[in-house]
Amino acid sequence: MINDSPHKIKVLFVDDEFFNLQSFRAAFRKYFDIYLAQNTHEAKSILNEKPIEVIISDQRMPDQTGTDFFNEIIKSHPEPIRILLTGYVDIKAVIAAINKGEVYRFLTKPWNDEEVVVTIKNAADVYRTRKELKNKNAALEKAYNELDEFVYSASHDLRAPIASLKGVLQLIDIEPQNTTEYIGMINEIVNKMDKYVINIIHYYRGSRFDKEIEEVDISTLVEELLDEFQYMPEFKDIKVNKHFEIEKKIYSDSIKIYLILRNLIHNAIKYQRCENPQKEVSIAIYQDIPNGALTIQVSDNGMGIDSNEGDEIFKIFQRANNVKSGIGLGLHIVNECVNKLNGQIEYKSQENKGTTFTITLPLNDKKDE
Amino acid sequence: MNKAVIVDDNKYDILILEKLLKINKITEDIISFSTPIVALNDIQSLKLSREDYLFIDIMMPEFSGYDLLDKLVEQKVDLTQTNVILVSSTIDPRDIDKAKNYEYVQRLLQKPITSKMLLDALRT
Numbered sequence: 001m002i003n004d005s006p007h008k009i010k011v012l013f014v015d016d017e018f019f020n021l022q023s024f025r026a027a028f029r030k031y032f033d034i035y036l037a038q039n040t041h042e043a044k045s046i047l048n049e050k051p052i053e054v055i056i057s058d059q060r061m062p063d064q065t066g067t068d069f070f071n072e073i074i075k076s077h078p079e080p081i082r083i084l085l086t087g088y089v090d091i092k093a094v095i096a097a098i099n100k101g102e103v104y105r106f107l108t109k110p111w112n113d114e115e116v117v118v119t120i121k122n123a124a125d126v127y128r129t130r131k132e133l134k135n136k137n138a139a140l141e142k143a144y145n146e147l148d149e150f151v152y153s154a155s156h157d158l159r160a161p162i163a164s165l166k167g168v169l170q171l172i173d174i175e176p177q178n179t180t181e182y183i184g185m186i187n188e189i190v191n192k193m194d195k196y197v198i199n200i201i202h203y204y205r206g207s208r209f210d211k212e213i214e215e216v217d218i219s220t221l222v223e224e225l226l227d228e229f230q231y232m233p234e235f236k237d238i239k240v241n242k243h244f245e246i247e248k249k250i251y252s253d254s255i256k257i258y259l260i261l262r263n264l265i266h267n268a269i270k271y272q273r274c275e276n277p278q279k280e281v282s283i284a285i286y287q288d289i290p291n292g293a294l295t296i297q298v299s300d301n302g303m304g305i306d307s308n309e310g311d312e313i314f315k316i317f318q319r320a321n322n323v324k325s326g327i328g329l330g331l332h333i334v335n336e337c338v339n340k341l342n343g344q345i346e347y348k349s350q351e352n353k354g355t356t357f358t359i360t361l362p363l364n365d366k367k368d369e
Numbered sequence: 370m371n372k373a374v375i376v377d378d379n380k381y382d383i384l385i386l387e388k389l390l391k392i393n394k395i396t397e398d399i400i401s402f403s404t405p406i407v408a409l410n411d412i413q414s415l416k417l418s419r420e421d422y423l424f425i426d427i428m429m430p431e432f433s434g435y436d437l438l439d440k441l442v443e444q445k446v447d448l449t450q451t452n453v454i455l456v457s458s459t460i461d462p463r464d465i466d467k468a469k470n471y472e473y474v475q476r477l478l479q480k481p482i483t484s485k486m487l488l489d490a491l492r493t
Contacts, residue, residue: 156428156459160379163458163480167385170483174392185381 008033009124010050014043014057014069015085024056027113032120040069047073052080053127054120056107059086059093067097074102079130081123085109146316154200161193199329202259206333211253211340213364219244221258222283225265234269241282250287250294251364256337260296263330264357268300273352276301292363299356305349314345334359371420372398376408376437377456378429386424386456386482393484395491396422405429405437413444417451422491427457427464427477438471448473454490456480 011032013024021036028034035050037043040063046052057066064072070082084106086094097103104126105119165186172182222242229235261283268281284297305313314335316328334357338345343361373396377383383401390396400415402408405425417423427434434455441448453473457464458480468477476490 152461155461159460160428160458160480164379164381164385167382167481170481171385171388174484175388185384189381 009120010035010053011120012037012043012046012050012052012055012080014038014040014055014061014066016058016061016063020058028116028120031117040064040072043069044073044076047077047080052077054083054123055080056083056085056116056120058109059084059090065093067093067102070097070102071100079127081127083107083119083123085111149316157196158193161189161196164189199333202262203329203333203336205255206259206337206340211256213251214254216250216252216254216257218246218250218257218261218285221254221261222265222285225258225262229266229269232266232269234272234274238269238272238279238281241280241284243282243284245286247287247289252294252361253337253341256341257296257361260334260337260359261298263334264296264298264359267330268298268302268355271355272300272302287363289363294361294363296359296361297356299354301354304351304353304355305347306351313347370398371396371422372400372415372417373422373424374408374412374415374417375399375401375424376405376429376434377401377424377426378403378405378431379426382426382456382480389482389484389487393488395487404431405434406431409437409440409444412441413446419450419452422452422454423448424454424456427455427459435467435471438474452491454478456482 009032011028012035013021014037015021015024016038018038021038025034025036035046035052037046039061040057043055043057047055055070057069059066061069066084066086070084081104082102084094084097084103085108086106087109094103094106098106104123107116107119168182168185168189172179175182219242222244226240265281265283272279278301280301282297282299284295284299286295286297287293288295313331316332335345338359338361341361343359345357345359347355347357349355373390375383375386377386380403383403387399387401390399400411402411412423415421425434425437429437432440434457438448438453449472452475453471455468455474455477456479457477459465460479465477468474478486478490
């Protein structure tokens with residue numbers, strides 16, 4: 001149950017009678033985190049400062065009635081659940097307020113302690129459920145926007161090479177004598193498309209799946225990736241430094257670790273400056289057993305990233321660099337993987353000096369987290 | 370002789386359009402840019418006339434074809450004095466509708482461009 005959570009429910013009690021404030025605090029302080037206000041002016045300033053979950057207000061107060069107070073704060077503080085404390089004489093005002101949705105419940109004076117506790121707990125349940133729903137909605141909206149952007153972007157990125165293919169096929173028709181040249185072009189276009197589709201599969205595996213903990217042979221992963229990347233045109237004359245400090249077996253999600261390493265190393269190789277005579281890429285992996293952390297650091301002395309980009313570079317389809325082609329998925333995949341592994345990602349970069357990405361991941365024990 | 374300017378980040382599509390312009394005897398004088406940044410810098414000095422063609426791709430990584438048009442107008446390039454033709458592989462109506470806001474854009478050609486499309490577009 002939500003009520004069993006360790007933090008006490010934050011309750012604001014508003015009443016013009018000092019004696020009522022005191023006795024409310026005395027009766028309920030052991031259950032709730034209580035804030036008192038002797039008028040609605042004080043109440044509003046508390047609302048501005050504290051994350052109040054439940055407000056109980058007296059109806060008859062000299063400066064403002066409880067229902068008017070609730071009506072006034074409904075725009076500025078819509079979230080706290082509002083309970084009205086009133087004598088039977090005010091019943092019409094109470095019903096009107098409940099019907100307008102300004103008040104969740106009402107309590108009668110003099111109050112019954114047990115009823116107050118139950119009502120506050122129920123109100124807090126509503127508050128917390130609404131909040132949870134709001135967070136879930138925000139997460140859904142994010143996923144939805146990403147998907148929308150993805151479909152928009154993919155429709156172009158997949159359609160563009162197909163249009164090129166059709167164009168080249170048309171040229172073969174017109175100039176059959178140049179068929180060999182055109183088949184070479186078709187090959188290049190198809191390879192590009194293939195890379196794009198593989199990236200989409202990676203994105204899907206990185207961000208859409210939950211983690212699976214298993215033994216990860218991280219140094220072999222790095223070697224395999226470097227083997228694969230040696231055919232990249234940028235790879236030649238890059239000096240690759242590797243530094244591993246791994247004492248005991250690493251347990252993590254090997255697909256996510258693979259995707260992190262793959263994208264970071266790929267970028268480090270791709271975004272070199274061709275005029276630089278001493279191109280370097282460094283890969284360092286440290287296991288910090290006392291602190292239970294694994295650090296992955298990939299640095300290069302290449303083009304660097306514009307310092308104004310900040311966290312923008314991790315957004316989907318955001319490209320930090322416009323000089324070279326790319327689709328803006330790589331760092332997004334890295335970021336999603338790091339998030340799924342409860343890790344942290346930082347980068348330092350200077351234009352034309354290079355970039356260093358540092359990723360810290362919690363070390364897992366053999367199974368589970 | 371009239372000339373054609375092509376701005377497109379896709380090198381294959383540049384090549385296809387260049388070939389089609391030559392094969393269909395539209396022009397041999399073709400200047401191509403694979404990035405709008407360089408195009409923005411150089412187009413003014415090309416002094417395009419009513420006889421010339423400016424082909425601009427819509428989706429480019431640095432900035433879009435529409436942005437390029439806006440920036441050229443800011444540079445006081447008079448685009449009403451030449452033939453502006455947009456090209457795109459997009460089939461998204463949002464991108465296509467946007468062309469209506471640019472009065473001097475004569476056509477939006479959807480890739481792949483064919484000889485027929487090109488001849489039809491340039492005849493009128």
